[in-house]
Amino acid sequence: MSGRIIDAGYHLLDRQIIDFDSKLGGKVDDVELTFPQDGSAPYISDLYTGTGAYLSRIAPRLGRWLESIAKRLLQEEKPNVVWFGTVQRVQSDIEVSVSVNDLPTHRVEQWTAQNIISHIPGASSASE
Amino acid sequence: MRLSELIHKPVVDVNGVKLGFLQDVRMQQDGPILGTWGAAFRASSLLIVPHKWLSQLGWEAEHTCGPWVIRALTSLLNRKALRVPWTAVANCDGPTVQLNIAQADIKNVE
Amino acid sequence: MVHAGPARTLGPYQSKADRTAETVDSYVQTALLSIELADNTRVNLNTLSVQLDDAATGASGAHNSFDTVEPPSEIADQLQEQLDRLLSQVDGQLSALATDAHRHHISELAQHRQPLQDLSQQIKQLENQLS
Amino acid sequence: MKKVLSTTLGILTAVGGFVDIGDLVASSATGARFGMALAWAVILGLIGIVVFADMAGRVAALSHRAVFDLIRERLGPRVGLANLLASTFVNFLTLMAEIGGIALAIELATSVNYLLWIPLCALAIWLIVWRVKFETMERVFGLAGLALLISVLAVFQLHPDWNHLTSQAIHAAKPHSESWPSYWYWAISLFASAVTPYEVFFFSSGGIEEHWTKEDLSEEQANVFVGFPIGALLALALMALTAIVLMPLQIQVDHLSQVTQPVSLALGKLGIAALIFGFVACTAGAALEAAFSSGYAVAQYFGWPWGKLQPPRQAPRFHLVVMVATFLGMALLLTGIDPIKVTEYSLIFSAAALPLTYLPILMIASDPEYMHEQVNGRIRNFMGTVFLFIVSLAAVAAIPLMILTKGGA
Numbered sequence: 004m005s006g007r008i009i010d011a012g013y014h015l016l017d018r019q020i021i022d023f024d025s026k027l028g029g030k031v032d033d034v035e036l037t038f039p040q041d042g043s044a045p046y047i048s049d050l051y052t053g054t055g056a057y058l059s060r061i062a063p064r065l066g067r068w069l070e071s072i073a074k075r076l077l078q079e080e081k082p083n084v085v086w087f088g089t090v091q092r093v094q095s096d097i098e099v100s101v102s103v104n105d106l107p108t109h110r111v112e113q114w115t116a117q118n119i120i121s122h123i124p125g126a127s128s129a130s131e
Numbered sequence: 132m133r134l135s136e137l138i139h140k141p142v143v144d145v146n147g148v149k150l151g152f153l154q155d156v157r158m159q160q161d162g163p164i165l166g167t168w169g170a171a172f173r174a175s176s177l178l179i180v181p182h183k184w185l186s187q188l189g190w191e192a193e194h195t196c197g198p199w200v201i202r203a204l205t206s207l208l209n210r211k212a213l214r215v216p217w218t219a220v221a222n223c224d225g226p227t228v229q230l231n232i233a234q235a236d237i238k239n240v241e
Numbered sequence: 242m243v244h245a246g247p248a249r250t251l252g253p254y255q256s257k258a259d260r261t262a263e264t265v266d267s268y269v270q271t272a273l274l275s276i277e278l279a280d281n282t283r284v285n286l287n288t289l290s291v292q293l294d295d296a297a298t299g300a301s302g303a304h305n306s307f308d309t310v311e312p313p314s315e316i317a318d319q320l321q322e323q324l325d326r327l328l329s330q331v332d333g334q335l336s337a338l339a340t341d342a343h344r345h346h347i348s349e350l351a352q353h354r355q356p357l358q359d360l361s362q363q364i365k366q367l368e369n370q371l372s
Numbered sequence: 373m374k375k376v377l378s379t380t381l382g383i384l385t386a387v388g389g390f391v392d393i394g395d396l397v398a399s400s401a402t403g404a405r406f407g408m409a410l411a412w413a414v415i416l417g418l419i420g421i422v423v424f425a426d427m428a429g430r431v432a433a434l435s436h437r438a439v440f441d442l443i444r445e446r447l448g449p450r451v452g453l454a455n456l457l458a459s460t461f462v463n464f465l466t467l468m469a470e471i472g473g474i475a476l477a478i479e480l481a482t483s484v485n486y487l488l489w490i491p492l493c494a495l496a497i498w499l500i501v502w503r504v505k506f507e508t509m510e511r512v513f514g515l516a517g518l519a520l521l522i523s524v525l526a527v528f529q530l531h532p533d534w535n536h537l538t539s540q541a542i543h544a545a546k547p548h549s550e551s552w553p554s555y556w557y558w559a560i561s562l563f564a565s566a567v568t569p570y571e572v573f574f575f576s577s578g579g580i581e582e583h584w585t586k587e588d589l590s591e592e593q594a595n596v597f598v599g600f601p602i603g604a605l606l607a608l609a610l611m612a613l614t615a616i617v618l619m620p621l622q623i624q625v626d627h628l629s630q631v632t633q634p635v636s637l638a639l640g641k642l643g644i645a646a647l648i649f650g651f652v653a654c655t656a657g658a659a660l661e662a663a664f665s666s667g668y669a670v671a672q673y674f675g676w677p678w679g680k681l682q683p684p685r686q687a688p689r690f691h692l693v694v695m696v697a698t699f700l701g702m703a704l705l706l707t708g709i710d711p712i713k714v715t716e717y718s719l720i721f722s723a724a725a726l727p728l729t730y731l732p733i734l735m736i737a738s739d740p741e742y743m744h745e746q747v748n749g750r751i752r753n754f755m756g757t758v759f760l761f762i763v764s765l766a767a768v769a770a771i772p773l774m775i776l777t778k779g780g781a
Contacts, residue, residue: 006160006170010178012138013155013194017445017452019437019675026686030444030675034134036156036174039163044217046162046171051133057674060135060449088166095435095742100167103677112676115688123502127685130505189446189732196739198753260781263622270621274633283640287483288632288648294483295627343483 009093011036011047019096020052020085022103029108031097032056035084050090050097053083053107083107132224139183142228144237145221150213152183153228154192157214174217176240177228181211214240254310254317258324259371261307265331266364268300269357272335276350276357279342290342297335304328324367331360378591380514381582382425382599384657385575387517389421389566390414390603391610392466392658393473393628394715396651398565399607401625402558403614405550408541411608413559417566418604420759422596424730427737427748427756428572429592432579435742439576439733440672442742446732455728456673458721463570463666465718468701470659471497472711476628477651487706494702497659501667501694506581506680513657518602520650523609526638532616540615554781557773560766561719566604567763568722569729570665577668581679586746613638626712667694716779723767730760 009015011034020028033051055073059066073082085099085106092098103109120126134156142150155178162171180192185208189195192209195202221231275292278284284292307328312321334353341349389395402410428439435442440459444452474497475489500509546555575595584592613634614625625631628651635643671678671690678690705711734756738748748756 008160008175009158009172010155010194011134011158011172011174013191016134016138017448019441019445027675027677032449036132036134036137038132044174045132046173047158048165048171052675056133057449059133061453086166087171088168090168095437108675112688115692116685120684120688120691123684125503125684127683129683130503130680187448187451189448189451189735195735196747197735198738198748198757200757201735264624267622267624270623271630271633274617274621274623274637278633278636281640284632284636285641285644288480288629288636288644290483291480292627292629292633295629299627 007093014093015047015050015097020050020106021096021098022106023091023098023100024102025098026103028099028103028106029053030057032083033060047087049081049087050085051083052085054111056083077110137223137228139186140223140226140228142177142179142215142230144230144232144234146233148234149227150230150234150237151179151181151211154178154180154183154186154212156217176214176216177220179213179215180209182208185209213237216240251314251317254313255320255371257307257310258320259368261303261328262324262364262368262371264303265300265328266361266368268296268303268335269331269361269364271299272296272338273354273357273361276338276354279347279350286342286345286347289347290339293335293339293342297332297339300328300335301332304332320371327360327363327367330356331364334360375594377511379595379598380511381575381578382514382595382597383517383602384510384514384599385425385571385578385595385661386421386599386601386603387513387654387657388466388574388661389417389568389571389600390607391517391520391654392565392715393469393476393655393711394466394718395562395565395607396473396610396631396654397625397628397712398558398561398715399610400614400618400631402562403611404618404623404625406547406555406558407615407619408537408608408611409544409546410555410559410562411541411611412544413562414566414604414607414611416762417563418600419755420563420567420763421571422600423752423755423759424567424572424733425575425600426593426596427733427752428576429579429584429596430589430746431733431736431742432576433584433588433592434586434744434746435736436580436585437742438580438668438672438678439573439729440669441675442736443729443732444673446735447728451728452673455725456669458724459569459573459669459729460666461721462568462718462725463573463662463669464697464701465714465721466568466570467497467659467662467666467697468704468709469711469714469718470655470662471698471701472705472709472714473628473655474652474659475705476711477648477655480629480632480651481645481648487708490702490705493656493659494698494705497656497663498695498698500660501663501698502684502691506578509660510578513653513660514599516653517650517657519646520606520654521602521609522639522643522646522650523606523613523635526635526643526647527609527612527616529638530613530616530634532612537612537615551777553773553776556769557777560770560773561716562607563762564719564722564726564766564770565715566607567726567759569725570662570669572729572733573665573668574661577664577672577679581681589746628712663694663698666697667691713779716774720771720774723770726767727760727764730756730763734760 029052033056035049036045037048038045055070157176158172159175162173190205192212195205221229474493475486479486617634667690677687684691
């Protein structure tokens with residue numbers, strides 16, 4: 004019985020993702036189970052994060068529709084996925100080794116920052 | 132397949148007897164190596180519970196913390212929970228999780 | 242005037258009249274307290290005029306919502322006429338009071354004390370008959 | 373002085389629960405109608421919020437996770453979403469009411485119609501969230517709110533019959549002129565407003581904004597045991613003032629201007645000046661608390677960056693939520709909605725949010741994965757369970773009572 008034991012739903016689903024600099028990068032909205040060809044037990048290969056994956060759990064049709072749009076728009080096979088290989092630590096939150104700017108949720112965050120927030124004076128300076 | 136499709140799916144034994152709902156999949160860190168993480172988490176067993184709404188209120192079998200009255204109520208409501216090794220799963224991409232053993236032969240694993 | 246619909250029996254109409262009288266009397270007492278505070282220069286002008294404005298609008302609001310209810314019978318008609326007369330006098334006094342306050346005629350406020358006290362007395366008598 | 377300064381987060385949080393615009397009128401209105409008979413509801417609310425704010429503060433200090441982040445984790449997306457919608461609606465209604473409250477308080481000082489002040493107040497609240505450091509905002513509004521302590525001075529100045537007041541409070545008897553439904557409606561609205569969920573969102577998120585760790589548990593405790601009792605004291609003082617002055621005159625309180633009369637009688641113009649300054653500070657503090665909580669709840673539920681730890685550019689959606697809530701509130705207020713009535717309607721939605729907020733907190737505070745060795749002891753768990761039951765009872769009774777009494781009429 005080597006290695007750590009977790010319950011996937013309890014320890015991963017809806018947990019906060021943080022990057023190496025402990026910046027917040029969205030929630031784990033779903034977990035990808037990959038079934039190996041040899042029929043052995045499935046393993047966790049990726050984490051899903053983003054509105055599409057989130058909605059798929061509450062309103063599946065709406066969520067999948069949104070995801071298909073994101074795929075076409077961003078020309079990426081799995082736009083809202085974080086490879087489990089980049090995970091550093093699984094505790095009460097999930098730390099990944101990439102920067103938050105490379106995480107899927109960053110696109111909408113970036114869009115809001117550029118198109119709305121930065122037009123207002125004082126957007127980039129720390130408050131005093 | 133996504134974990135959210137599995138969670139709360141009804142679990143059926145080899146004779147079609149409904150055993151309850153899948154609350155969660157226990158994972159053991161002995162899968163293939165993934166990047167800097169190391170060995171991936173591989174499914175080792177699954178937990179079958181009688182009512183799915185319990186975990187929606189945060190009253191999950193085996194994980195509920197809090198005052199004893201809440202813990203007592205949760206374990207009472209989940210007393211029929213069953214933990215079955217993943218090897219007992221025949222297939223799980225249909226509308227139910229189909230097991231390859233009968234209810235009688237299920238022995239509760241840790 | 243838009244009628245909010247007749248109150249079928251005397252009971253509900255009477256309790257509506259009783260509640261209206263109670264509310265208006267509360268505003269009259271509020272105004273009387275403001276006058277006393279102004280007399281002893283214990284309240285600044287701005288707060289005083291807001292107090293008296295609120296009392297005036299509050300009382301006339303209660304009066305209007307009472308008038309929208311159609312009295313169901315002759316006895317109720319008599320009650321409505323009696324209360325309506327009192328409420329109209331109250332409205333007159335309170336709006337004059339509020340105007341005086343806005344014009345900073347503080348010395349003139351005291352002249353409204355006696356009429357308001359009489360009106361409050363009459364409203365209380367009417368309330369005792371009703372409940 | 374350092375000690376007092378370090379408890380301003382608790383004071384500011386308590387302001388939202390005990391002396392926001394709804395409570396300023398509600399405490400005064402219940403004093404004028406029931407005397408001190410409903411004092412027990414304020415005390416019960418105080419104990420309840422102390423129990424849960426302390427737990428939420430400890431969770432924040434130990435796990436560095438704020439309340440709404442944990443609510444979704446514990447209850448899952450669907451039930452978590454139901455709580456998010458209910459809480460966000462309460463936060464929004466409260467924010468709107470508080471902006472109106474600031475304007476009403478300024479109107480008392482200037483007699484210029486409150487509607488004219490609303491755009492300015494909304495802009496000021498948004499600007500503070502946008503530019504001012506969290507600690508600075510907390511110090512300024514936490515301390516400024518203490519101006520309301522003038523009401524405590526006024527009570528003593530009136531030399532009341534203390535035995536009569538205390539016996540009213542102890543017997544908690546319903547005056548014969550009042551009906552039981554309205555007695556219980558006002559009791560529940562006083563209790564529910566003392567334990568409103570956004571206090572716990574604000575307090576726990578504030579703890580993280582202040583970088584609380586295990587070493588800051590004593591500061592967290594000071595905030596809870598200084599801040600909230602002061603809030604309750606202010607609410608009880610306002611209740612006593614109207615019980616002493618307005619109840620004998622059979623004056624019913626439904627305007628902020630009436631709340632100033634007892635202090636004016638006791639302390640004259642200086643008293644009113646301090647009281648109105650206290651009104652502005654408290655309603656502004658409550659508005660900031662509601663504005664921040666609107667952003668906190670939504671951002672923490674979705675895992676977005678939140679709070680004042682970084683410039684607005686790096687927490688864009690958090691600031692967007694606060695901005696939309698503030699200016700939408702302003703727009704609705706300009707249509708003439710009565711700010712004081714708005715807080716009563718928010719009671720309905722807090723009915724749903726109350727149990728779904730405090731159950732997860734109670735569970736996580738006993739979970740070693742989050743609290744390590746600081747898990748709840750027997751006393752905290754016992755008090756937590758008792759108040760979870762009381763809060764759920766109040767939540768269930770709130771809506772029917774509101775309908776029965778047509779809003780406490």
